[in-house]
Amino acid sequence: MNTTPGIVTRFAPSPNGHLHLGHAFSAIYAHDLAKTAGGRFLLRIEDIDGPRSRPEHADEFRRDLEWLGLEWEEVPAQSTRLESYRDAADTLLELGMAYRCSCTRKEIEALDPRTGEDGVIYPGACKGRCPTGEEPAALRLDVDKAMTELGELIWTDEQAGSVIADPREFGDVVIVRKDLPASYHLAATLDDAADEVTVVTRGSDLFAATHVHRILQELLELPLPHYHHHNLLIDDDGRKLAKRRGSPALASRRERGEDGLVLAEQLRLQQKLSGT
Ligand code: GLU
Numbered sequence: 001m002n003t004t005p006g007i008v009t010r011f012a013p014s015p016n017g018h019l020h021l022g023h024a025f026s027a028i029y030a031h032d033l034a035k036t037a038g039g040r041f042l043l044r045i046e047d048i049d050g051p052r053s054r055p056e057h058a059d060e061f062r063r064d065l066e067w068l069g070l071e072w073e074e075v076p077a078q079s080t081r082l083e084s085y086r087d088a089a090d091t092l093l094e095l096g097m098a099y100r101c102s103c104t105r106k107e108i109e110a111l112d113p114r115t116g117e118d119g120v121i122y123p124g125a126c127k128g129r130c131p132t133g134e135e136p137a138a139l140r141l142d143v144d145k146a147m148t149e150l151g152e153l154i155w156t157d158e159q160a161g162s163v164i165a166d167p168r169e170f171g172d173v174v175i176v177r178k179d180l181p182a183s184y185h186l187a188a189t190l191d192d193a194a195d196e197v198t199v200v201t202r203g204s205d206l207f208a209a210t211h212v213h214r215i216l217q218e219l220l221e222l223p224l225p226h227y228h229h230h231n232l233l234i235d236d237d238g239r240k241l242a243k244r245r246g247s248p249a250l251a252s253r254r255e256r257g258e259d260g261l262v263l264a265e266q267l268r269l270q271q272k273l274s275g276t
Contacts, residue, residue, distance in 0.1 A: 007039030008198045011065075011072070012188065014046045015057035018249030019064050022203065025233045025267050029276065030201040031070045032268070033228065041070070042195055045077040048180055048187060053079070064250040067260035075195050078187050085182035088190055088220055089139055089175065097146050097219055098175060100137040102130045113171075117208040121171035139176035143167050146215050155214045157207070158228040165214040173212050189213040193222035204229040230276040233267075 009030040013023060034041040043065065047053035058077070065072060092098035103126050113123045122140065130137060153165040167173065175186040182190075192200055192213075200210075207229040217224055254260060 006198065007034050007037045008042065008196055009034040009039065009201050010042040010044050010075075010192070010195060010197050012044040012046050012191075012202075013061055014049060015054055015061065016049055016052040017057065018251050019061055020249055021267070022233045024064070024068055024250055024263065025271065026201070026203055026230065027065060027070060028068065028264055028267050029228075029230050029271060031072070033199060033201060035071070039198075041072050042197070043072040043074045044191060044195065045074075046184070046187065048078045048082070048182060050179060060251050064254060064260075067250070067254045068264045069261045070264075075191075078182075078191065081187070081191065081194070082181045084190055084194065085176070085187055088186060089182070092141070092175065092219060093139070095219060097142050097149075098139045099128045099142060099172075100130050100132055101126055101140045101172075101174075102135050102137040102178075116169040116171060118170055118173060121169070122173075124172060127172065136178040138174045138178045140172040141175050141212070141215065143170070143172050143215070146219060150215065150218050153214050153218055155210060155224060156226055157210075158226070160207070160229070163210075165211045167211040167215055169208060170212050175216070185209060185212045186216060189216045189222065190220070192225060193217070193220075197225050199226045199228060201228040201230060203232045205232060230271070231274045233270065 011023075011027040011030050013019060013027075019027075031041045033039075043062070045058045045061070047055075047058065062074075089098065101122070103122075105120075108120060108122060108125070111123045111125050113120045115121060127140075127142070147167075155163050155165060157163055173185060174183045177183050210227055210229070214224070216222070250260075253263070
């Protein structure tokens with residue numbers, strides 16, 4: 001494993017539900033990677049999902065991580081960083097690499113678009129033609145233009161090695177949502193740079209998102225971290241564990257009196273067995 005002194009990793013949960021085993025797996029992975037190299041492990045609460053983001057979930061996350069025996073430094077939550085997202089969005093507009101889009105989901109679906117990593121791939125119907133008036137608009141990245149101008153971009157992943165950034169499976173991805181000051185892609189990319197994260201660790205389900213993040217880094221002149229997209233914990237039916245499917249919450253296991261340190265050791269063993 002490629003660990004260097006000065007390594008900074010992070011766990012960046014969204015407080016819109018409980019943490020489950022998959023989150024514990026991911027947090028322990030990031031924690032141990034940093035701590036065994038004498039580095040720093042950060043906690044960043046990604047709370048810009050409007051009313052779905054709730055502070056009580058973030059409090060619960062802290063109790064869960066403590067229960068698992070992890071030690072972290074908490075960096076400012078995303079809701080305190082909106083200014084930096086606005087500035088970056090303005091920069092992308094000034095560079096001509098982003099455009100406003102007020103199309104509704106229905107309008108886009110009526111064009112019979114392909115689906116990709118983030119759902120339907122925007123078919124470019126209104127590219128640059130949506131009115132610039134008062135109505136709510138999202139901001140989309142002009143992916144073709146960015147790719148043409150930037151040329152080949154590489155990023156490295158611990159398991160996959162050198163990867164050529166290819167964000168086409170996202171189409172002109174939304175970087176500022178109609179209802180929010182950023183999208184996950186823009187906020188996470190900016191914050192990883194601001195927090196000086198040197199190794200971004202997250203589940204392999206987010207592998208493809210890194211193609212988009214790589215483009216944003218280049219356009220916004222941000223440093224390039226190393227990536228570890230780790231294997232996912234799967235449930236007994238072979239499906240990814242997720243909050244939505246009601247996988248057991250860490251909080252309920254904790255409240256039932258289960259030993260979090262023992263659970264953390266079991267997850268470390270699973271990481272070894274799965275070659276993560
Ligand atoms: N807030 C994101 C999530 O909970 C974090 C993803 C990431 O680690 O980049 O899925």
